Amino acid sequence: MNAFFKTSPGSYFLLAFPALASSLELLRAWIFTGFPWLEVGTLQVFGPFSNFAPLIGGPGCSLLSYFFGGFLGYVLYSRKLGLLWKNLGLLLLSFLSFMGLGFILNHPSYTQTMGPSISVSLVQGNIPQSLKWDPNNLLLSLNHYDQALAHTKSELMLWPESAIPLFQTEAGAYLDSLNHYADNHSIALISGIPLMSLKSSRYFNGALGLGRASGSYKKVHLVPFGETIPLKSLVGSIFEFLQVPLSDFSAGNSEQALIQAKIHSQKIPIAVFICYETAYADYVRKIAKQSELLAALSDDAWFGHSEGPYQHLQINQMRALENQRFLLNATNNGITAIISPQGKILSRLPAFKNSSLNAFVFARKGETPWERWGEFPEILSLLLMFIFSRITQIKHLINKKF
Numbered sequence: 001m002n003a004f005f006k007t008s009p010g011s012y013f014l015l016a017f018p019a020l021a022s023s024l025e026l027l028r029a030w031i032f033t034g035f036p037w038l039e040v041g042t043l044q045v046f047g048p049f050s051n052f053a054p055l056i057g058g059p060g061c062s063l064l065s066y067f068f069g070g071f072l073g074y075v076l077y078s079r080k081l082g083l084l085w086k087n088l089g090l091l092l093l094s095f096l097s098f099m100g101l102g103f104i105l106n107h108p109s110y111t112q113t114m115g116p117s118i119s120v121s122l123v124q125g126n127i128p129q130s131l132k133w134d135p136n137n138l139l140l141s142l143n144h145y146d147q148a149l150a151h152t153k154s155e156l157m158l159w160p161e162s163a164i165p166l167f168q169t170e171a172g173a174y175l176d177s178l179n180h181y182a183d184n185h186s187i188a189l190i191s192g193i194p195l196m197s198l199k200s201s202r203y204f205n206g207a208l209g210l211g212r213a214s215g216s217y218k219k220v221h222l223v224p225f226g227e228t229i230p231l232k233s234l235v236g237s238i239f240e241f242l243q244v245p246l247s248d249f250s251a252g253n254s255e256q257a258l259i260q261a262k263i264h265s266q267k268i269p270i271a272v273f274i275c276y277e278t279a280y281a282d283y284v285r286k287i288a289k290q291s292e293l294l295a296a297l298s299d300d301a302w303f304g305h306s307e308g309p310y311q312h313l314q315i316n317q318m319r320a321l322e323n324q325r326f327l328l329n330a331t332n333n334g335i336t337a338i339i340s341p342q343g344k345i346l347s348r349l350p351a352f353k354n355s356s357l358n359a360f361v362f363a364r365k366g367e368t369p370w371e372r373w374g375e376f377p378e379i380l381s382l383l384l385m386f387i388f389s390r391i392t393q394i395k396h397l398i399n400k401k402f
Contacts, residue, residue, distance in 0.1 A: 009074065009077055010074060010392070011388075011389040011390075011392040012070075012389070013070040013071065013073045013074035013077065014067070014070055014071060014074060015385045015386070015388055015389035015392070016385070016386070016389040017066065017070040017073070018063060018066035018067040018069070018070045018385065019381075019382045019385035019386050019389065021040075021062075021066040022059070022062055022063040022066055022378065022382055023382055025039050025040070025041075025059065025062050026059065026375070026378075026379075029279075029280060029281075029282070032224055033221065033222065033224055034221065034280065035224065035279075036279045036280055036281070037276065037279050037311070037315075038311060039058055039059065039062050039279075039281075040061075040062045040065045040066065041057075041058035041059055041060065041061030041062030041063075041064075041065060041318070042058055042061075042314055042315055042318045043065070043314075044058070044061040044064075044065065044318075045314055045317045045318050045321060045343045047061075047065075048095070048099050049061050049064050049065065049098070049099075049102060050102075050321065050343065051099075051102035051103050051105070051106035052064060052102045052105075052106070053318060053321040053322045053343070053370070054106055054110055054321065054322060054323075054324055054368040054369060054370055055102070055105055055106060055368070055369045055370060056369075056370060056377055056378060057281050057282075057285065057322045057370040057374070057375070057378075058281045058318045058319075058322060059281055059282070059375055059378050060370075060375075060377065060378045063378055063381060063382070064098065068091070068094075068095060068098075071091050071094065072091060074087060075087040075088050075091050109324065109341075109366075110324055110366050110367065110368040110369065111323075111324040111325060111341065111364040111365060111366030111367075111368065112364060112365060112366050113362045113363070113364055114292055114362070114363040114364060114365045115264055115266060115362070115363055116264060116362075117360040117361065117362055118155055118156055118263055118264075118268070118293075118360065118361050118362065118363065119153065119154040119155045119156070119358070119359075119360055120154055120155070120156045120157070120158070120328060120338070120358070120359055120360070120361055121148070121152045121154035121156070121157045121158070121356050121357070121358050122157075122158045122328055122329070122330040122336050122338070122349075122356065122357040123144070123145055123148040123157065123158065123159050123160070123163070123330065123356050124160070124330070124331060124332065124333065124334065124336040124349050124353065124354065124355055124356070124357070125141065125144040125145055125159075125160065125163060125332055125333075125354060126144075126332065126333045126334075126352055126353055126354040126355075127141050127144065127301075127332060127333075128301065129299075129301050129302065132162070132165055132299075132301075132332075133165055138165065138166070141165060142164065142174070144354055145159050145163055145164075145191075148356050149178070149181065149182070149187070149189065150181075152187065152356070152358075154187065154358060155186065155187065155188060155212075155263045155264075156187075156188045156190075156213075156261055156263060157182075157187055157188070157189045157190070158189075158190050158191075158295055158297065158328055158330040159189070159190070159191035159192060159297070159330065160192055160297050160298060160299055160330045160331050160332045160336075161192035161205070161274050161275055161297045161298050161299040161331075161332065162192045162193065162194060162205070162299060163191050163192050163193070163297075163332070164191055164192070164193040165194075166193070166194070167193075167194050167195065167196045167203065168193055168194075168195055168196065168208060169196050169198065171193070175208070175210065178191075178210050178211070179210045179211055181211070182210050182211020182212065182213075183210075183211045183212060185211075186211075186212055187211045187212060188209070188211055188212035188213035188261035188262060188263060189209070189210040189211045189212075189213055190207055190208070190209050190210075190213050190259060190261070190270065190272065190295060190297075191207065191208055191210065192205075192206070192207050192274065192297045192299075193206060193207065193208050194206065195208070195216060195218060202250040203249060203250065204218040204219060204249055204250055204251075204252055205218070205219040205222070205249050205274055205275070206218045206219060206252070206274070207259065207272045207274060207297055209259045209260070209261070212261060212262045212263065213259055213260065213261045213262070213270075214259070214260050214262075215257055215258065215259040215260055216259070217252070217256060217258075217259055217272040217274070218250075218251075218252025218253070218256065219249070219251070219252055219274040219275070219277060220251055220252045220253070220254050220256075220277065220283065221251070221276070221277045221280055221283065222249055222251055223275065223276065254283070254286075258270060258271055258272075258287070258290060258291055259272055261293075268292050268293060268363045269290060269291045269292055269293075270291055270292070270293045270294075270295050271284075271287045271288050271290065271291035271293070271294050271295065272295045272296075272297065273287075273294070273295070273296050273297070274296075274297050274298065275297075275298045275299070276298070276312070277296075278296050278312075278315055278316050278319050279315050281318070281319070281322065282374055282375055284319050284322075284323070285322065285323065285370060285371050285374055286374075288319070288322075288323040288325060288371065289323070289367050289368075289371035289372075291325065292325070292363035292364055292365055293325060293326055293328065293361065293363055293364075294319065294320060294323065294325050294326065294327040294328065295327070295328045295330065296316050296319075296327060296328070296329045296330065297330050297331075298312065298329075298330075298331045298332070299331065299332040299333075300312055300331050300332065300333065300334065300335075301332050301333045309331070309334050309335050309351060310335065312335075313329065313335045313337060313345075316329050316337075316339060317339050317343040317344075317345065318343060320339040320340065320341060320342075320343050321341070321342060321343030322368065322370050322371075323341075323368060323370070323371060324341040324342075324364065324366070324368050325341055325364050326338070326339065326340060326341060326361040326362065326364065327339040328361070333351060333352050334349065334350070334351025334352060334353070335348055335349070335351055336348060336349040336357050337349070337357070338357065338359045338361065341364060346359065347359050
């Protein structure tokens with residue numbers, strides 16, 4: 001592509017490069033059900049464009065990052081010393097102008113606190129994967145969570161992804177006892193649990209509300225080749241022939257009713273996301289604007305002692321910042337954390353420790369510009385950047401010829 005814009009480096013660095021890089025990120029979030037992990041915009045949780053997150057979301061922050069990265073490349077490309085200093089001055093002026101604009105536009109709070117504080121408890125069971133799905137260790141696994149429930153004084157309690165390693169159809173008596181206890185003690189309990197449809201025999205990675213919480217959630221974005229097989233009609237027979245052990249969960253409907261928690265005599269809608277679903281910025285946006293609290297249930301034990309859990313936490317910080325809501329990050333072995341509407345970690349648990357994280361949060365209501373407009377401003381900007389880059393290139397060729 002650099003060769004294509006060889007005669008017009010400004011078009012390449014300032015228009016074509018950031019537009020192409022951002023377009024590839026959007027494509028990565030869609031193709032083969034998507035895997036939008038480690039988008040560049042996520043880094044802006046700690047970066048100079050964090051004020052833009054409620055305005056244009058993480059994807060828009062990616063475009064800004066690529067634009068100024070391209071601008072820096074254009075400065076370094078300058079061959080003449082005088083031109084280099086001129087372009088460097090323009091870069092600094094543009095950078096400071098954008099930072100100021102972000103501060104001005106994001107100065108008001110787009111969401112508002114609703115009602116008194118809510119006491120929450122996030123349980124980190126720290127159950128090893130080798131034991132979690134072993135029937136012989138079922139009671140040991142559940143005992144961690146039962147003990148936490150018995151000792152909590154919180155109004156809202158979250159258990160992580162598949163904390164109950166049984167289908168709800170198999171755990172009827174246990175769920176009834178949880179429901180009865182939580183209701184009698186005014187606890188809204190939300191737990192990860194596999195769900196099965198008796199009508200269709202399909203099964204889902206899901207979450208269930210118990211006690212003062214009602215409703216359920218079925219995971220929409222499944223992990224490719226981990227929970228589902230993309231293009232199963234084409235490649236499914238290959239995996240069957242090779243006898244590769246893969247799960248085949250069904251995806252939930254993208255438009256589901258939110259889980260409701262009855263706290264302080266009010267029903268609080270909670271947007272629940274499971275595992276890496278929070279990596280899908282646009283999907284979270286559509287659900288979050290209907291909610292007053294965000295909850296992410298995951299089991300990052302698959303990552304081991306890698307950087308994966310820290311990357312996942314940073315992604316969730318961006319989702320809280322974009323939607324200006326508290327996000328409760330409940331995980332099996334870490335990193336369980338409470339994230340503020342400004343994307344800051346208020347409190348967290350050490351990884352690989354069986355414990356509970358207790359804190360106070362607030363329900364928040366409102367709509368950020370990102371929630372209202374989504375990716376539309378970014379896509380429009382990408383189209384204009386591609387168009388202007390070609391116009392600039394064509395004009396340069398015409399001027400050179402004549």
